[in-house]
Amino acid sequence: xxxxxxxxxxxxxxxxxxxxxxxxxxxxxxxxxxxxxxxxxxxxxxxxxxxxxxxxxxxxxxxxxxxxxxxxxxxxxxxxxxxxxxxxxxxxxxxxxxxxxxxxxxxxxxxxxxxxxxxxxxxxxxxxxxxxxxxxxxxxxxxxxxxxxxxxxxxxxxxxxxxxxxxxxxxxxxxxxxxxxxxxxxxxxxxxxxxxxxxxxxxxxxxxxxxxxxxxxxxxxxxxxxxxxxxxxxxxxxxxxxxxxxxxxxxxxxxxxxxxxxxxxxxxxxxxxxxxxxxxxxxxxxxxxxxxxxxxxxxxxxxxxxxxxxxxxxxxxxxxxxxxxxxxxxxxxxxxxxxxxxxxxxxxxxxxxxxxxxxxxxxxxxxxxxxxxxxxxxxxxxxxxxxxxxxxxxxxxxxxxxxxxxxxxxxxxxxxxxxxxxxxxxxxxxxxxxxxxxxxxxxxxxxxxxxxxxxxxxxxxxxxxxxxxxxxxxxxxxxxxxxxxxxxxxxxxxxxxxxxxxxxxxxxxxxxxxxxxxxxxxxxxxxx
Amino acid sequence: xxxxxxxxxxxxxxxxxxxxxxxxxxxxxxxxxxxxxxxxxxxxxxxxxxxxxxxxxxxxxxxxxxxxxxxxxxxxxxxxxxxxxxxxxxxxxxxxxxxx
Numbered sequence: 297x298x299x300x301x302x303x304x305x306x307x308x309x310x311x312x313x314x315x316x317x318x319x320x321x322x323x324x325x326x327x328x329x330x331x332x333x334x335x336x337x338x339x340x341x342x343x344x345x346x347x348x349x350x351x352x353x354x355x356x357x358x359x360x361x362x363x364x365x366x367x368x369x370x371x372x373x374x375x376x377x378x379x380x381x382x383x384x385x386x387x388x389x390x391x392x393x394x395x396x397x398x399x400x401x402x403x404x405x406x407x408x409x410x411x412x413x414x415x416x417x418x419x420x421x422x423x424x425x426x427x428x429x430x431x432x433x434x435x436x437x438x439x440x441x442x443x444x445x446x447x448x449x450x451x452x453x454x455x456x457x458x459x460x461x462x463x464x465x466x467x468x469x470x471x472x473x474x475x476x477x478x479x480x481x482x483x484x485x486x487x488x489x490x491x492x493x494x495x496x497x498x499x500x501x502x503x504x505x506x507x508x509x510x511x512x513x514x515x516x517x518x519x520x521x522x523x524x525x526x527x528x529x530x531x532x533x534x535x536x537x538x539x540x541x542x543x544x545x546x547x548x549x550x551x552x553x554x555x556x557x558x559x560x561x562x563x564x565x566x567x568x569x570x571x572x573x574x575x576x577x578x579x580x581x582x583x584x585x586x587x588x589x590x591x592x593x594x595x596x597x598x599x600x601x602x603x604x605x606x607x608x609x610x611x612x613x614x615x616x617x618x619x620x621x622x623x624x625x626x627x628x629x630x631x632x633x634x635x636x637x638x639x640x641x642x643x644x645x646x647x648x649x650x651x652x653x654x655x656x657x658x659x660x661x662x663x664x665x666x667x668x669x670x671x672x673x674x675x676x677x678x679x680x681x682x683x684x685x686x687x688x689x690x691x692x693x694x695x696x697x698x699x700x701x702x703x704x705x706x707x708x709x710x711x712x713x714x715x716x717x718x719x720x721x722x723x724x725x726x727x728x729x730x731x732x733x734x735x736x737x738x739x740x741x742x743x744x745x746x747x748x749x750x751x752x753x754x755x756x757x758x759x760x761x762x763x764x765x766x767x768x769x770x771x772x773x774x775x776x777x778x779x780x781x782x783x784x785x786x787x788x789x790x791x792x793x794x795x796x797x798x799x800x801x802x803x804x805x806x807x808x809x810x811x812x813x814x815x816x817x818x819x820x821x822x823x824x
Numbered sequence: 825x826x827x828x829x830x831x832x833x834x835x836x837x838x839x840x841x842x843x844x845x846x847x848x849x850x851x852x853x854x855x856x857x858x859x860x861x862x863x864x865x866x867x868x869x870x871x872x873x874x875x876x877x878x879x880x881x882x883x884x885x886x887x888x889x890x891x892x893x894x895x896x897x898x899x900x901x902x903x904x905x906x907x908x909x910x911x912x913x914x915x916x917x918x919x920x921x922x923x924x
Binding site: 364365367368371372375376377378403406410412414415418421596597599600604 | 842843844846847850851872875876877878880881883885886887
């Protein structure tokens with residue numbers, strides 16, 4: 297029997313699906329070329345027209361975002377500037393299909409080269425537009441996909457998603473792709489399970505597969521035991537989700553009626569586009585590492601990113617964490633190579649070592665603060681001195697902005713509780729506005745088990761009594777001294793850990809947006 | 825001599841002049857007889873404001889100061905109408921962000 301093969305990716309839309317794999321990247325039908333350049337031009341014009349009418353028919357059945365995407369595709373196809381290079385190539389002897397493909401590939405390359413996520417993601421739309429016309433040229437109106445199939449390929453076109461009948465189940469598994477793509481947005485809205493970033497498998501992926509888009513995996517050639525376990529997880533997920541949806545719209549409370557604040561964790565400003573602000577109590581953690589991708593972001597880029605989230609949240613709080621690079625999150629030109637990066641120059645340690653970069657972020661935060669209810673926290677604080685130095689930099693930059701007459705506001709400054717020294721002696725941090733427990737890092741440091749090492753994963757449990765005792769003592773310290781304490785690690789959204797966290801005294805959790813409903817449902821079960 | 829008009833406007837839309845706003849922008853531009861162009865800097869390069877392919881290719885993110893110029897019949901009206909559309913945030917505003 298072949299060894300079971302499991303690919304790990306990133307969850308883009310939670311859920312479970314089992315079924316045959318459908319290869320999205322299989323070669324398409326062959327185009328029969330015409331006798332003359334004039335006829336090639338007619339064929340291309342006809343194919344573009346056919347693609348436009350197919351899309352127009354789909355617009356009528358679509359709504360909201362789907363209709364907007366289709367209208368964008370129609371507008372692009374109807375623009376002569378898109379097809380002009382293809383018609384010119386036909387004039388110089390190329391057949392219609394090749395001419396169109398080359399013209400669109402050039403356009404796609406332009407989008408892929410963009411330094412902005414949004415425009416890079418539009419390359420998928422352009423590929424979609426390209427393939428619609430190629431299909432029309434070969435009269436292949438979209439090939440038959442078995443009901444309930446798992447669509448598998450490098451990436452998937454939005455129209456391909458909309459053409460697919462999802463009523464019989466099915467899902468999407470992409471080798472590349474992005475959780476920020478149009479398709480991911482549509483998949484979440486329609487509840488279609490989707491995993492991206494699976495990478496290239498060691499052998500050809502085909503046949504019956506299990507797609508676990510709750511944990512971001514796909515199992516190829518599963519054994520009967522695997523199938524049985526998968527179906528158990530799947531029905532438990534469906535039951536949890538069905539029950540949970542009823543809780544989403546309501547404020548969270550335990551069985552005894554104790555109110556619990558539930559905020560969301562976000563990584564990209566665009567994450568908030570998919571969240572109804574009325575279903576959460578604010579943003580408990582906005583990561584800022586995303587801004588520090590290929591290039592270090594300037595002040596304006598950061599300011600606009602922060603402002604977008606603040607404006608979305610309205611009066612609800614938004615807690616932005618200053619850049620937490622280092623550890624398992626290297627940033628070229630910023631982080632340093634270390635033998636033991638989790639214990640090295642990461643988080644606030646790195647920011648305080650690179651003041652030029654830190655000051656830019658501080659200015660962007662101070663300026664954005666006027667647009668909402670901003671709180672700022674520092675990651676990886678180990679000593680009061682680090683907090684005081686960071687706070688002093690905020691005061692310096694505030695004075696500089698005031699001197700220049702730039703609109704700004706000083707947000708409350710808090711710290712992450714993830715280094716055990718803080719959890720053990722929180723009283724050393726006089727003047728801190730709030731504590732936010734980073735349970736992932738706190739657990740790995742207490743248990744001395746790296747979070748990126750599968751071999752010690754069994755040690756990394758937030759429910760170990762040592763970790764829970766520290767969480768409980770920080771919560772108690774906060775309550776006695778009037779310092780708000782929240783938790784923003786993965787444990788906050790884990791239904792199995794939520795009872796222990798509430799019992800430890802926490803009343804403020806921040807979870808991934810997809811876990812919001814489930815977390816509220818789990819809180820309602822807690823007797824406290 | 826034909827009329828010309830020119831103006832600048834700050835793009836405040838969350839992700840800039842992207843797909844949906846570009847559709848609205850080019851549709852509006854096409855309702856005018858004048859030639860209309862946009863640029864991200866005063867010295868160009870200038871893009872045909874009636875072509876969504878060109879407008880998208882400009883890749884104007886949020887916070888860009890968009891330059892709009894027109895020449896020919898109704899040039900002034902065209903520039904005013906397009907500036908107004910950008911100022912109104914393409915009639916999307918916060919509402920859309922919540923439902924997207």
